[in-house]
Amino acid sequence: MQENLSHLTTEQINQNTISIDQMSSLEIIKLMNSEDRSVAEAVGKELPRIAAVIDVIHQSFKNGGRLFYIGAGTSGRLGILDASECPPTFCTPPEMVQGIIAGGDTAIKTAIEGAEDRNDEGENDLKARGLCEADVVVGIAASGRTPYVIGALEYARNLGAATVALSCNNDAEISRYADYKIEVIVGPEVLTGSTRLKAATAQKMVLNMLSTASMIKLGKVYNNLMVDLHASNKKLMERACNMVINVTGVSMKEAERILKITNQKVKPAILMILGEVSFNEADKLLQETDGFLREAILKAQKSQLGGE
Known part of the structure; x- marks a missing residue:
């Protein structure tokens, strides 16, 4: 029996874009641009929770811990993107911030949709990275219900690692398995259920904040300059x-x-x-x-x- 997702904000129909298939190119992107303006405001409502998570990440780094982003599909790719930018920007070792995606590296370029449906795979992927209680795990899922992410958060929490749930729905299921929750409510997507749009933009903004602010607090920035960058080209x-x-x-x-x-x-x-x-x-x-x-x-x- 299929789960009914209609109650999720990210799955609801956006009445503002109901006629988007009849619009010109300029009309389409004007509408998209208008919808995107609400994303920063939605993130702004979660700033106190985001700040609390930054403090947890910072303390973890000071204690020799690592930061793991874990998700499926677009959410997983965004985590990998943020993690991969830390070494050149802040000269961090690759293992300090890591992105994990359901389905492994192949899923970075190729959609492996079924990979997100197994709770145990999230746990197994964290075990493979040697997760310990000093680490922080940020589970990313726009819908807030991805089994792969739930499995990862549940395992991390039981192990004693700090856990964070990042989603785009109120009272998200993954929030129940995390010590800290960040729920950025961006409203229905321009294309119904296509969370690579506003939800993904919101997630990217939050991940930018988590990594950048944590690195600033570690002394990797002077004024607003990236003085710890790895000058490799x-x-x-x-x-x-x-x-x-x-x-x-x-x-x-x-x-x-x-x-x-x-x-x-x-x-x-x-x-x-x-x-x-x-x-x-x-x-x-x-x-x-x-x-x-x-x-x-x-x-x-x-x-x-x-x-x-």
């Missing part, structure tokens, strides 16, 4: 150089010279210039301040003043 090397120039005011030639010494690492380059210290001294100061550049600069400058 020409574009990122240029970005690293521009950051050093922006913060210190040195010439491009000098910024490139210092970055060569630091192996393209922005934090020690800035610290060497503003703190007037060697690379080894900069590296030591950053270790002493847990990677917080602002604190390291102040410490170096105080040391310089004390020595005068």
Whole structure:
């Protein structure tokens, strides 16, 4: 017997778009744009809950824990997207933030719809990653009822890991299996039940907040600059150089010279210039301040003043 999903907001018919199949291209996208405007407002209503989860993730990272996103279909792909951007943006090890999707890596590119229907697969995928009580698991499901995600959250919670449910329906089923719930109610989709639209946009916005704010709290940002980025290509090397120039005011030639010494690492380059210290001294100061550049600069400058 099929489950009746008609009570779910994400499955209801959007009366604003009932004639979308008779519209011109411009009319269609104007309507989509109008519907999308409500997404940020819906996310805004959940900010206190999102902030609470960020604090949990931050504490987990400080204790050596990891962050796992787990979901099926679009939800799973969004988790993988956010996780995969953390190493180049914040120079984190790949295992620190991980995305898991029902059906495995094949499901990233190819829809494997039946993979989401087994509770035990969510548990098995977390077991395969060696989940422990220090970790945080964010289960993502627009409908809020995906068995794969429920199985993962139930296993994680029983293990003692912190659990978070991210959905787009009120009183979502997955919320019952999590310590923290984030329910972003974006309303019926432009295309009935197509949660890759507004629901996915909302999920992406929340995941942006979870990872970015957690990394900021770890000291991986100075002002609003990505000073911990991994400069692995020409574009990122240029970005690293521009950051050093922006913060210190040195010439491009000098910024490139210092970055060569630091192996393209922005934090020690800035610290060497503003703190007037060697690379080894900069590296030591950053270790002493847990990677917080602002604190390291102040410490170096105080040391310089004390020595005068």
